[in-house]
Amino acid sequence: MKLNISKKLIINFIIVTLISLVATGFISNYIIDKEFDIYLEREHKNKVKKIESIIQSSFEENNNILKSDTLTQYAMIEKYYIEIKDLNEKTIYTSGNKHMILKNKMRNHRMMKRQLEYVFRDYKEEIYDLIVNDKKVGTVIIGYFGPSNISSSAIIFKNSLYKSMVISSCISIIISLFISITLSRQISIPIKKVTSISKQITRGNLLIDTCVDTNIDEINELSSSINILAKTLKSQYDLRKRLIRDISHEVRTPLSNIKGYLEAFIDGIFELNKKNVQSCLDEVNRLSGLINNLNEVIKLENSNYLLNKEKFSLKDTINEIIKILSIQFAKKNININYIKDDDFEVFMDKDKFKQIMYNILSNAYKYSHENSSINIKSIVDKDIIITIQDFGVGINSKDLPHIFDYLYRGDISRSKLTGGYGIGLSITKSLVKAHGGSISVESKLGFGTKFILKFPKE
Numbered sequence: 001m002k003l004n005i006s007k008k009l010i011i012n013f014i015i016v017t018l019i020s021l022v023a024t025g026f027i028s029n030y031i032i033d034k035e036f037d038i039y040l041e042r043e044h045k046n047k048v049k050k051i052e053s054i055i056q057s058s059f060e061e062n063n064n065i066l067k068s069d070t071l072t073q074y075a076m077i078e079k080y081y082i083e084i085k086d087l088n089e090k091t092i093y094t095s096g097n098k099h100m101i102l103k104n105k106m107r108n109h110r111m112m113k114r115q116l117e118y119v120f121r122d123y124k125e126e127i128y129d130l131i132v133n134d135k136k137v138g139t140v141i142i143g144y145f146g147p148s149n150i151s152s153s154a155i156i157f158k159n160s161l162y163k164s165m166v167i168s169s170c171i172s173i174i175i176s177l178f179i180s181i182t183l184s185r186q187i188s189i190p191i192k193k194v195t196s197i198s199k200q201i202t203r204g205n206l207l208i209d210t211c212v213d214t215n216i217d218e219i220n221e222l223s224s225s226i227n228i229l230a231k232t233l234k235s236q237y238d239l240r241k242r243l244i245r246d247i248s249h250e251v252r253t254p255l256s257n258i259k260g261y262l263e264a265f266i267d268g269i270f271e272l273n274k275k276n277v278q279s280c281l282d283e284v285n286r287l288s289g290l291i292n293n294l295n296e297v298i299k300l301e302n303s304n305y306l307l308n309k310e311k312f313s314l315k316d317t318i319n320e321i322i323k324i325l326s327i328q329f330a331k332k333n334i335n336i337n338y339i340k341d342d343d344f345e346v347f348m349d350k351d352k353f354k355q356i357m358y359n360i361l362s363n364a365y366k367y368s369h370e371n372s373s374i375n376i377k378s379i380v381d382k383d384i385i386i387t388i389q390d391f392g393v394g395i396n397s398k399d400l401p402h403i404f405d406y407l408y409r410g411d412i413s414r415s416k417l418t419g420g421y422g423i424g425l426s427i428t429k430s431l432v433k434a435h436g437g438s439i440s441v442e443s444k445l446g447f448g449t450k451f452i453l454k455f456p457k458e
Contacts, residue, residue, distance in 0.1 A: 006188035013180035014173070021169045052128060055084065055140060068093055081143035084130065092138070097436055114301045120175055173331050190214040191423060195220055201226070206234040207387060210262060251290065254283040293423045307349040314378055315343040317350065318386075321357045322376070325365075332370045336361075339377040346384060348455065352431050359428040360388050367449070368392035381439075384455040391448040400443060404429040 054071050074081045075095035084093040123145055130138040190212045200208045208230065212223040261280040264270035322336050331338060347351075364374050368390045379385045395403060404425050432439045436456050443449040 004183040005191060009184035009187060010180045013322040014176060015177035017173060020170060024144060025165060025169065032161055040154065042267065051082060051142060052140065055130060056132055083141040084138055086138040187216065190216065190219045192220065201230050206230050206237060250290060251287065254287040307352060309347055309349050311345045311347050312350050313343055314346050315340050317353065318376060318378065321354060325361055329365060332368065334365065334368055335373040337373060337375045339375065341379055344380040348435055356431050357430050359424045363424060364388060364390035384457060386453040387450055389450040394445040394447050394449055395443040396445050400441065433449060
């Protein structure tokens with residue numbers, strides 16, 4: 001049978017409490033019985049010594065003649081049967097049967113019957129030598145009922161202990177039930193709220209408040225994780241919508257242009273010459289380029305993507321890339337500074353490495369001011385670290401987390417001026433990840449941007 005967490009917690013808490021109480025009860029019962037028996041045995045021995053002392057004192061003080069008043073009184077008080085015999089086995093004293101009469105009265109008493117039933121189930125006698133002036137003059141027989149002549153007051157005290165334990169156990173169960181209900185509510189209510197929030201998220205409500213008021217760290221962490229999940233899903237949902245919109249826009253524009261050219265050719269508005277056909281072809285190439293770039297991203301996202309790795313000089317390759325791009329950078333009078341450690345041979349896909357550097361440097365060129373500079377620095381330590389820093393327009397902080405997303409272009413007007421599909425940095429990140437590396441970016445609007453590439457040495 002399935003139970004909710006609240007009921008499970010209450011049941012488990014009560015079970016643990018009951019087991020603990022039963023175990024504690026058995027142990028306490030055992031210890032009380034053991035210590036009580038030791039106490040009774042000790043008291044019984046003391047009483048027997050007292051009886052012997054009374055008899056010896058009476059004999060010594062009265063020339064071997066027993067004064068029985070004190071002894072009889074003590075026997076009545078302590079409920080002992082005492083008999084004294086001389087050396088000829090002749091009874092010279094007996095305390096009488098008043099203790100038997102008392103016993104019967106106690107056994108017939110309704111309140112005492114159950115408590116003292118086992119006390120009188122067997123009668124015991126102990127025989128001791130009567131020594132007077134270091135000489136045996138007879139024997140003393142001491143009779144009593146129950147273990148060590150246990151008294152009714154002792155039984156009542158012992159039963160009171162048991163009752164107090166039972167009452168304490170009942171109170172403990174009630175308190176445990178109250179505590180278990182309180183604790184289960186403290187745990188189950190936040191969990192139920194988290195469950196409800198999760199269901200709302202699965203239904204598409206990504207703007208729901210996921211804050212859960214609780215002092216339990218694990219539930220707070222769960223709530224925080226769900227909050228992050230909701231925000232991530234919302235971000236992915238928005239990105240997907242934007243991606244669909246941007247792809248539709250990127251595809252629609254060249255298709256509309258192609259359609260316009262073809263209709264113009266059919267209607268005779270445009271002359272079918274090389275220039276107009278070339279314009280139509282440019283739009284086809286633009287559409288083809290977009291599709292090819294998207295296919296490249298999909299291919300790179302495939303975990304089975306194979307790299308053609310080889311050993312090559314890091315310094316020489318970067319210098320080669322700078323040389324190829326120098327003509328383009330000269331148009332804006334941008335100077336490229338390369339700061340390098342000692343040369344190091346890396347084991348990577350050289351063509352893909354060049355593509356990574358081309359994409360980042362092209363991006364830096366687009367957003368750098370005229371007469372500015374770009375710094376490239378390579379360090380080989382535990383990892384291969386390459387930084388590319390420009391001093392251009394920078395990236396807005398709200399756009400920074402999304403610059404590697406497909407078709408993401410933070411500043412629409414700027415993108416129109418610089419061109420591109422918003423895929424270059426996505427491809428760059430995929431290529432870096434394919435090499436087991438990482439890429440990060442630091443930027444401040446108006447102060448430039450720095451890309452940091454990290455690759456494993458092996």
